[in-house]
Amino acid sequence: MQNVGMYTVNQHEITRWVNLLEEKGAARLRALSHLGRIGIQARGYRSLRRGSLCTPAHSFLTPANLAQILEALSDPAPVVRREMAFVLGELGGETAISTLSRLAADPNADVRLIAVDALAKIGGLQAVQALSQAAHDDNELVRARAVHALGRLGRGEEGPEVEPIRETLTRIREGDASAYVRDAAREALVALEGEEVIEVPTRVPEPL
Amino acid sequence: MILSDKLRILRLISEQPFEEQEAEVLRRLCQEGGLYTERLIERLGLSQIVLLLSQWHARFRKSLSPVPPRGRGLKPRPTVLCAFTSVLDRVVDQAGLSRLLPWAAGVMGLSPDEFLSRAARRARSGRNAQGGSLSAIVHDLLDVVAAILYFFRRPPALKPTIGNLTLRHQLEAFLAELPPGQLRQVLGGASAVAAEILAELGVEARFYTMYHSPAQARRHGPLARRLELEPGQIAYRPAQRSGTYRAAGLTFDHPTASSIAFVYQAGFTLGNVQADQADGVIFRRAPQNKNEERPWDQIWLHPIRGQAVTLSAPDAEDEWLWLPGFVHWWVEGSILHLAFADEETVRRIAAEHHYLILSGLSPATFAPGEGLAARELAAQMCSLAESGAILHLELGGAASEETIAPLAEAIGGLVPSAGINDNELALLTSLSDFRVPVSPHRSAVFQRYQRAVALAQRLGLQRLYVHGNDVDLILRQNGSPEAMRREIEADLFAKGVVVLAILQRSLEDWPSHAIQLAPVLLWKGFQALIAFTWDLVDQRGQDEALFKELVETGYALADSPEGYAVAVVPVMWPTLPPGIYPGGAGDICSSVSLVYTGF
Numbered sequence: 001m002q003n004v005g006m007y008t009v010n011q012h013e014i015t016r017w018v019n020l021l022e023e024k025g026a027a028r029l030r031a032l033s034h035l036g037r038i039g040i041q042a043r044g045y046r047s048l049r050r051g052s053l054c055t056p057a058h059s060f061l062t063p064a065n066l067a068q069i070l071e072a073l074s075d076p077a078p079v080v081r082r083e084m085a086f087v088l089g090e091l092g093g094e095t096a097i098s099t100l101s102r103l104a105a106d107p108n109a110d111v112r113l114i115a116v117d118a119l120a121k122i123g124g125l126q127a128v129q130a131l132s133q134a135a136h137d138d139n140e141l142v143r144a145r146a147v148h149a150l151g152r153l154g155r156g157e158e159g160p161e162v163e164p165i166r167e168t169l170t171r172i173r174e175g176d177a178s179a180y181v182r183d184a185a186r187e188a189l190v191a192l193e194g195e196e197v198i199e200v201p202t203r204v205p206e207p208l
Numbered sequence: 209m210i211l212s213d214k215l216r217i218l219r220l221i222s223e224q225p226f227e228e229q230e231a232e233v234l235r236r237l238c239q240e241g242g243l244y245t246e247r248l249i250e251r252l253g254l255s256q257i258v259l260l261l262s263q264w265h266a267r268f269r270k271s272l273s274p275v276p277p278r279g280r281g282l283k284p285r286p287t288v289l290c291a292f293t294s295v296l297d298r299v300v301d302q303a304g305l306s307r308l309l310p311w312a313a314g315v316m317g318l319s320p321d322e323f324l325s326r327a328a329r330r331a332r333s334g335r336n337a338q339g340g341s342l343s344a345i346v347h348d349l350l351d352v353v354a355a356i357l358y359f360f361r362r363p364p365a366l367k368p369t370i371g372n373l374t375l376r377h378q379l380e381a382f383l384a385e386l387p388p389g390q391l392r393q394v395l396g397g398a399s400a401v402a403a404e405i406l407a408e409l410g411v412e413a414r415f416y417t418m419y420h421s422p423a424q425a426r427r428h429g430p431l432a433r434r435l436e437l438e439p440g441q442i443a444y445r446p447a448q449r450s451g452t453y454r455a456a457g458l459t460f461d462h463p464t465a466s467s468i469a470f471v472y473q474a475g476f477t478l479g480n481v482q483a484d485q486a487d488g489v490i491f492r493r494a495p496q497n498k499n500e501e502r503p504w505d506q507i508w509l510h511p512i513r514g515q516a517v518t519l520s521a522p523d524a525e526d527e528w529l530w531l532p533g534f535v536h537w538w539v540e541g542s543i544l545h546l547a548f549a550d551e552e553t554v555r556r557i558a559a560e561h562h563y564l565i566l567s568g569l570s571p572a573t574f575a576p577g578e579g580l581a582a583r584e585l586a587a588q589m590c591s592l593a594e595s596g597a598i599l600h601l602e603l604g605g606a607a608s609e610e611t612i613a614p615l616a617e618a619i620g621g622l623v624p625s626a627g628i629n630d631n632e633l634a635l636l637t638s639l640s641d642f643r644v645p646v647s648p649h650r651s652a653v654f655q656r657y658q659r660a661v662a663l664a665q666r667l668g669l670q671r672l673y674v675h676g677n678d679v680d681l682i683l684r685q686n687g688s689p690e691a692m693r694r695e696i697e698a699d700l701f702a703k704g705v706v707v708l709a710i711l712q713r714s715l716e717d718w719p720s721h722a723i724q725l726a727p728v729l730l731w732k733g734f735q736a737l738i739a740f741t742w743d744l745v746d747q748r749g750q751d752e753a754l755f756k757e758l759v760e761t762g763y764a765l766a767d768s769p770e771g772y773a774v775a776v777v778p779v780m781w782p783t784l785p786p787g788i789y790p791g792g793a794g795d796i797c798s799s800v801s802l803v804y805t806g807f
Contacts, residue, residue, distance in 0.1 A: 029253055036254040040235055050227075083253035113262065114255045120227075141266055152227070180270055 009042045009060045014091070018068045028072060032083040035069075039090020051093075051123025053157045059093030066095055073099060078108035085111060089118025097122060101130035109139040116142055120149030125161060128153060132168045144184040147172055151188025166192055214408065217722050218272040218704045221782070229729045230261045236731035237738075244651060244739035248759075251752045257734075263760050265729065268780050271700035286562040287412040288803055289435060290399035292532045293568040294417035296424055296466040297396030297490070298383060299714075299789045304390035305356070305470045309478055311382055312349040323350070324479040330354035331361075331481070336371075344607050346491065347371040349378060353478070355491075356470055360483040364631050364677065366605060367467070367490040373524040376493055379468055394713040395427035396467065398567040398602055398795035403447070405709050405800055407431035414444055414561075418535055419495050419528065421464035425450035427713075435557065437536040437549055442557055455503040455539040463497040463528045471789045485677070486784070488791050494527035501526055504539050509580055510547040512587060517580055519546075532568045533585040548584035551591045558595030565799045570604030571636065574614040586618040593622035600625040600802050602795045605632030612642035612666060621668045625807060627798030630676035633659050642666060650747075651739035653776075657681055661772055671807055672772075673699075675794035678736040680777045684807075685766070687773030691805070692763035698804035699777045702797040707782060709796070714788045725782035733778030737762070740776050 017038070020031035042060060051057035061069070069092075072084045085103045088096035100122070103115035116134045119127040131153075134146035147169060154165045169192065173185035234257055237245050248256055300308075313323035330342065331354040337347040342355045343366045351368075352375070359365035370376050383391055395401055403415035408431055416435040428447035436443045436451070451462040471488035507519040507529055521544075522529060534549040534557065549557070558564060574582045592599055601619065603626050606612075628636070637644040637659040644662040646655035656674065664672040664683050674681040682695045707725065711718040741759040745751070748767055758764050763775040784790065 026250075030250065033249050033254050037238055040231075040238055040254075079253055079256075082255045082259075086253070086255035086258060110255075110259055114258060117258060117262070141262065144266065145262065180266065 009038060009091075011062070013038055014060065014065055015062075018065045021068055021072055025077070028075065029077075029080055029083055032072065032080065032087050035087045036083065036090055039087065042090070050121045051127070051153075053123060053128065053153045053161055054125060056094035056097065056124030056127060057122045059095045060091040061093070061095065063095075066092065070099055073102070078106070078111050081106060081108070082111045082114045085115040085118050089114070089121045092118070093122055094124055094126075097124060097126045097130070101126070104130050104134045109137075109142060112137060112139065113142045113145060116146045116149065120145070120152065123153050128161070128165065132164065135168055135172055140178045140181055143172070143176065143178070143181045147181060147184045147188050151184075151191040154188075154192045162192065214705070214708055215272075217708060217719055221272070221704065221707075221722060221725050221728070226265055226729070230258070230265065233261055233729050233731040233734060234258065237735060240731075241735050241738070244742050245735060247742060248738050248755075252756060256756070260734065260737075260759060261729065264734075264762070264778060264780075267696065267762075268700050268728065271697045272704045285410060285412055286803060287414075287560060288403070288406055288563045288565060289414045289416060289557065289561040290403040290406075290565045290567070290799060291416040291435075291534070292399060292418070292566065293397035294395075294400035294415065294420065294424055294465060295397040296421075296427070296464055297394050297469050297789065297791060298466060299392045299394055299469045299471055299488070299791075300383070300386065301390050301392070302472050302476055302786070304386050305472055305476075305478070307386065307390075308356075308382065308470070309353060311385070312353060312378075315378060316349055323353070326350055327353040328357055328479065328481060331357035334358060341607055343368060345369045345371045346375065348375055351375075352379070352491065356489050357478060357481045359487065359489050360472075360476075360478070360481050363483075363485045363487045364629065365487050365489040366631075367492050370468075370491050370493045376524065379491070383468065392714065392789075393423070393427075394789065395424065396469075396792055397465070398792050398799060399565070400424070400428070400432075400447075401709065401713075401792060402565065402567075402796045402799035403432040404429055405705055405796065406803060407433075409705065409800075411803060415447070416534060416557075417465070418530055418537065419462040419465055420447075420451040421462045421498070422450040423464050423466075437534060437553070439536060440553070442553060442560075453537075453539055460503070461498065463495040463502075465495040465530060467492045469789060469791055471791075473786055486790075488789055490791055494522050494524070495530050496524075496526050497528065502528060502544075504542050504544040506543045508543050508545050509584075510545060511580055511584055512548055512550050516545075519581075531581050531585075532566075532573055533581070533588055548581075548588060551587075554588050554591040555595050558592045558597040561597050563598050563600060563803055564592055565600045565602065565802065567602040567795060567799075568604070569601055569615075570632075571606040571610045571612055571615045571639070572604075574618045575610060576614060582614070582618070589619055589622050598625065598807065599623045600627065600799070602626070602798060603628040603632065603636070605629070605635040606639055608635075608639070610639060612636060612639050616666055616668075619667060623667065624669060625671040625673075625802060626664075626667065626669050627673040627675065627795065627802070628663070629794050630656055630674055630681075633663060633674055637663055647743075647747075650743045651736070653679060653681075653736040653740045654743035654747075657740065657744075657774060664772060671802075673798045673801065675798055676736075676779065678730070678732045678779060679740070680775075680779060680797075682775040682777070683772040684775075685772055686769070687763075687765070687775075689763070689765065691807075692765070692773050692775045693761075694805050695775045695801070696762050696777050698801040699775075699797070700780065701804055702801035703780060705800060706793050706797045707784075710784070710788060710790050710793060715785070721785050725784075728780040728782050730779055730781060733780070737776050737778050744774075 017031045017034045131146045169185045176182045313320045336351045346368045399415045403413040406413035414433045432447040433444040434447045469488045469490045474485045476483045508516045510516045536547045646658045670685040672683040745755045765773045
């Protein structure tokens with residue numbers, strides 16, 4: 001059993017499913033999904049305990065585990081690469097950032113979106129760099145998720161690391177082609193300034 | 209400006225952090241999602257659920273954009289008439305409901321334990337003091353408590369009628385003893401509330417109801433208008449102005465249509481019976497005038513053609529008769545005269561509106577026993593339909609002894625659109641002359657879909673909106689992809705504005721509550737969406753590629769020229785603060801979404 005902060009994961013269980021990744025097709029996907037479940041259980045749900053701007057989340061994977069998982073990186077099925085990105089987000093921690101950065105540029109938009117989500121969970125400056133690139137993705141949903149993640153990671157933070165994020169978000173707020181992404185950037189900037197996102201209108205509207 | 213404030217609050221709700229919501233839904237689906245979810249994970253991985261959640265969440269947020277849907281190409285400023293329901297709901301909160309049991313036991317001279325035991329027996333049988341259905345009518349205080357217990361375990365609650373004067377007086381006495389804060393009076397009735405919401409959204413919204421008392425008028429805003437029927441003419445008055453009538457040379461206020469609603473949260477208990485979900489049981493009563501007396505003792509109904517007939521007056525001397533339909537009424541001598549508006553008047557009403565949204569109708573409305581009134585209403589439906597306006601019915605349920613045939617005969621081919629609650633749909637499709645076969649091995653939501661298709665076909669509908677607690681199902685005959693996307697967008701938007709309306713009518717400082725509303729993602733909604741989609745894919749002999757497309761877009765086109773496209777929209781509904789009364793929310797969402805679909 002490995003304890004990382006408040007979490008406990010069954011390392012034998014991880015290794016058992018990692019070993020099954022040598023299979024192809026549906027069996028490999030199944031093994032990845034089981035690893036994902038372990039991550040979900042380990043993280044709990046009330047408190048996500050994700051990484052922050054400068055401190056990436058811990059990894060639950062041994063170097064051997066990680067190496068075996070990365071073999072799925074070249075899998076031709078997008079669904080497998082996507083599932084791998086999800087697993088790395090749940091279990092991989094800082095050791096998975098470089099792989100996830102590659103997946104955030106995958107030809108398949110679904111893979112990119114899950115990779116962006118995974119980077120957002122892990123955090124750290126290297127992840128922020130990849131998220132900043134993803135904030136210019138072709139896909140509107142991927143951009144919006146990346147923008148939102150940048151705002152969340154930068155929330156309440158101070159220091160020189162925040163300025164590039166602010167610049168990126170400002171550019172997107174002013175110039176993105178999608179109103180939805182521009183709105184996401186506006187929200188992210190508000191979060192970045194550490195302001196309360198929610199403001200109650202001062203005047204109470206008339207009854208409906 | 210007022211509207212933009214409201215839309216801004218909607219936007220703020222949608223901006224609530226969503227990571228935890230999505231994580232919670234994912235966790236629950238992993239643990240409790242059942243076979244359908246396991247099949248999804250097996251074929252498409254856990255990450256498919258994350259994709260699904262992110263896509264639907266984005267869709268929800270887009271639908272709450274500060275730009276209202278009509279600004280995105282839908283019909284500008286449509287005119288809408290909502291009829292026939294308006295009511296003053298007197299809402300008793302949980303603390304008040306806790307007082308009911310000992311109070312009622314005392315009135316009946318029983319110990320609370322004995323009272324509860326008897327009420328629980330009736331609740332188990334589903335039968336009232338006279339052997340009828342507790343869902344339909346209550347005759348004494350034991351029935352009242354039994355009905356509440358019954359609906360604790362069988363949500364959603366229906367609306368039993370208060371069956372006699374004695375019981376009504378007992379309940380009024382109970383309300384009078386409640387301390388301040390445990391009883392709240394709010395505007396109810398789908399027609400009145402929907403008109404209020406639509407008016408504020410910039411729609412030219414009117415409503416019609418037979419009676420409009422000062423108590424009802426006070427709860428309206430400044431924008432909606434009320435249609436008033438005068439002999440040979442129609443007029444639109446501010447909804448804030450109450451209705452009056454003349455009798456014996458004097459002017460009187462209209463009577464008040466009201467109800468008593470007991471609301472509770474999931475887990476609330478009476479005795480040892482626990483409520484499965486947050487809900488409210490509404491007890492209906494006839495309209496009543498303020499002074500507990502009425503200046504008439506006979507009712508004459510004047511048909512459009514032929515001689516007037518006498519109707520029996522309500523037993524209680526302060527109660528008035530309410531009829532669905534466009535009815536002009538006046539008091540002359542000791543007679544209440546009721547006259548259904550003639551063809552020309554009804555056509556004029558219809559011609560002045562793009563949409564006519566009619567509530568308060570069910571198979572019982574057109575039952576053979578309703579006689580002349582039912583025939584007159586049916587004739588009005590024909591006249592309305594011929595005018596070119598779009599007719600939409602909010603359908604109610606039916607008692608098991610009723611039949612579908614009179615309703616189908618009255619509206620078949622006339623009404624293109626309807627809305628119904630999923631529970632009421634189940635009742636309608638289990639009637640003796642309309643037992644819809646469903647696939648026993650399919651999911652509950654797919655069986656609901658099968659019932660919905662059967663009902664739409666039986667009534668000749670082009671569109672049917674089935675609102676539920678997990679998903680809303682929307683059928684559109686030959687609906688195009690664009691039409692189905694608009695249906696989904698309008699449904700999500702309607703949910704948002706109706707949540708605000710519900711908060712607003714219940715809380716003085718509602719904006720501060722509104723902006724704390726989260727989460728909106730309900731795992732059961734996504735579970736139902738997944739189950740439905742697998743069943744549809746299996747039924748059509750398709751593969752998981754189609755599954756992925758359907759579950760992400762939320763709609764499937766018809767598979768035959770005469771078939772129905774279907775949209776499945778997970779209900780995104782926040783946890784409301786305790787004691788908030790969501791009565792009528794489904795019907796109101798149905799009305800609002802219709803207008804915003806551009807149907």
